Amino acid sequence: MALFKHLPDALFAPLAGANRNIYVNVLTRLHALFFGTSAALLPAYETVRSEIEEVLSDMTLQNWQPEEGEESSLDIPNTQLGYAARAYRRLRQCGWLEEEQDSYRTRVAMPPDVGRLLGNLLEIAQQRNRLYGGIVQTIHNNIVQVQLNPGDQAAALSEAARQAREFFLHLRSLAYGLREVSQRLRAEHDPRILLGGFFSDFVEEFLVADYKTLYTRDNPFRYRAEILSKVRSIRFSHDARTTLPQAYLRQRIARSEAEALRRVDDDLATLEQVFAEVDAHLERINEFRAGLERRVAEAVRYMDKTQPGAAARIARLVARAALADDATALPAPHRLMRVLPLSSRSPRTPISPKRPPEPERLRRTAPDPVRLARQKAIRDYLARRRLDPRAVEIYLDQQMGSRPEMRAQEFCIGSVEDFVAFSHLTQLSHLTRSGESGRRLNRRFEVRTGTTRIDTEWLACRDFTITRKST
Structure with a gap:
C-alpha cells in the first residue's frame, strides 16, 4: 500500500508501548515546537532536548518501563535527564525525528509526512467542533468565483471540493459520534448518571456548536440550492469545461491533460453529491437526536414518579420525633408522600366489553330497471x-x-x-x-x-x- 511508502515501519511503536502516555505528551509539545506559528525552521538539538526535559519534569516517571527495540545504554542514568535522552533516542530511532548537520551544530527536523500525521492525530484528540456555516459559506464563495472567472479561479474549485469532502466526512463522524453516545446512554440505568452524561456528552459536545443553527433563520444550508445550481451550470457549460482543465494544468493542480479532465469531473461530482445527499445525513442525525431526547425524557419521568427524596424526609421526621419530649406537639404533615400507597381502588378499572352487534338478515334488493336497460343499451351499442x-x-x-x-x-x-x-x-x-x-x-x-x-x-x-x- 502507498501509505507505508511515506511512513517509517516502526513509527507507531512508541505509541503502542508501555510508555505511550509519556510519548503522547512529548509529541504534543514537539508538534508545537516544529509547526507552531513562531517555530524555527530547524530547531537545534539542545532546544528539542530542553522541550522534552520540560515535559518530563511535569510527569511522574517512576513507572517508566523498558520497551522492546529501545536502545539500552549503561551510561544513561535513571534520572530526568536520562529519561529525556531515552525518549529522544526512541523517537529518532522510530522515525519521528531526524538529525541534520548545520556546520558545527546539530539540528533536528520532523519529516513532513510524519508531521501531517501527528497534526491529524492531535486534531482527533482535541475534538474541535466544526462550524457548518463557515465551511458552507466558503464553498459557496469559491463556486461563485469559479463561475465568474473559471480560467483564473480553478484553484478555488479544487479547494471547494476538498472542503466539501472534509465537510461530508465530518457529517459522517458526527452521526457515528451520536450513535456511540446513544449506545452509551441507553446502557446506563442510573437516572442521575444518565442525565449527567446527556448534558456533558451530547448537549455540550454536539448541540452547543454550530449544529443548533441548522433550523434557524441563519441556517448555513440556505446556500445549498444555489451551490447545486451553480455546480450543475458549470458541469454543463462548454466554456467552463474547456477552460478549467487548462487552468488545472497551468496552476499545476494536474500533471497531464487526462488527469486534469478527470480531476475537474471528480471535483464537480463531489460537490454535487455532497450537497445533494446532505439532507439524508441530517435526517439520520436527527433520528439519533430524537432517540436520545426520548430516552432522557423517560428517565426524568421515572425520577419524578419514584420520589427519590421521600426516604430522606421520613428519616428527618423520625429523628425529630425521637428528640421531642411531647410527640403530639410535632406538626403532622397533611400528606407525607405525594403519591398515595396502593389500595384496592388503586388499580385502574377495566372498561367493560362492548355488547356484540345483533345478527341481521341480509336482504336482496330488486335491481333498478333503468340501470338494467342502460347496461343492455351499452352492450347492444358495443356489439x-x-x-x-x-x-x-x-x-x-x-x-x-x-x-x-x-x-x-x-x-x-x-x-x-x-x-x-x-x-x-x-x-x-x-x-x-x-x-x-x-x-x-x-x-x-x-x-x-x-x-x-x-x-x-x-x-x-x-x-x-x-x-x-x-x-
Whole structure:
C-alpha cells in the first residue's frame, strides 16, 4: 500500500508501548515546537532536548518501563535527564525525528509526512467542533468565483471540493459520534448518571456548536440550492469545461491533460453529491437526536414518579420525633408522600366489553330497471360497432350482388353496422389476423385505392374499388 511508502515501519511503536502516555505528551509539545506559528525552521538539538526535559519534569516517571527495540545504554542514568535522552533516542530511532548537520551544530527536523500525521492525530484528540456555516459559506464563495472567472479561479474549485469532502466526512463522524453516545446512554440505568452524561456528552459536545443553527433563520444550508445550481451550470457549460482543465494544468493542480479532465469531473461530482445527499445525513442525525431526547425524557419521568427524596424526609421526621419530649406537639404533615400507597381502588378499572352487534338478515334488493336497460343499451351499442369479418362479407354480398366490381361512391349505408363495415373496406388485408373468416374474405374480394376523394355530408374518404376474385 502507498501509505507505508511515506511512513517509517516502526513509527507507531512508541505509541503502542508501555510508555505511550509519556510519548503522547512529548509529541504534543514537539508538534508545537516544529509547526507552531513562531517555530524555527530547524530547531537545534539542545532546544528539542530542553522541550522534552520540560515535559518530563511535569510527569511522574517512576513507572517508566523498558520497551522492546529501545536502545539500552549503561551510561544513561535513571534520572530526568536520562529519561529525556531515552525518549529522544526512541523517537529518532522510530522515525519521528531526524538529525541534520548545520556546520558545527546539530539540528533536528520532523519529516513532513510524519508531521501531517501527528497534526491529524492531535486534531482527533482535541475534538474541535466544526462550524457548518463557515465551511458552507466558503464553498459557496469559491463556486461563485469559479463561475465568474473559471480560467483564473480553478484553484478555488479544487479547494471547494476538498472542503466539501472534509465537510461530508465530518457529517459522517458526527452521526457515528451520536450513535456511540446513544449506545452509551441507553446502557446506563442510573437516572442521575444518565442525565449527567446527556448534558456533558451530547448537549455540550454536539448541540452547543454550530449544529443548533441548522433550523434557524441563519441556517448555513440556505446556500445549498444555489451551490447545486451553480455546480450543475458549470458541469454543463462548454466554456467552463474547456477552460478549467487548462487552468488545472497551468496552476499545476494536474500533471497531464487526462488527469486534469478527470480531476475537474471528480471535483464537480463531489460537490454535487455532497450537497445533494446532505439532507439524508441530517435526517439520520436527527433520528439519533430524537432517540436520545426520548430516552432522557423517560428517565426524568421515572425520577419524578419514584420520589427519590421521600426516604430522606421520613428519616428527618423520625429523628425529630425521637428528640421531642411531647410527640403530639410535632406538626403532622397533611400528606407525607405525594403519591398515595396502593389500595384496592388503586388499580385502574377495566372498561367493560362492548355488547356484540345483533345478527341481521341480509336482504336482496330488486335491481333498478333503468340501470338494467342502460347496461343492455351499452352492450347492444358495443356489439353493433364491433368489427366482424363475417359482417363485412355479408355487407359486400348485399351491396354487390352479382357485380364483379363496385366503386366506393356506389355503396349505400343504412345502419351503424353498414357504416362500420364500409369504414373497414380499405383494410381488407388486415382482417386476415381475425381468423378464418378474415382469410376467407380476402380470398373472395380485393380492394384497389384510387387517387380521388369522396366528400359527402356524413363522411370523407379516398375513393376505392372492390373487385370480386374469380374462384
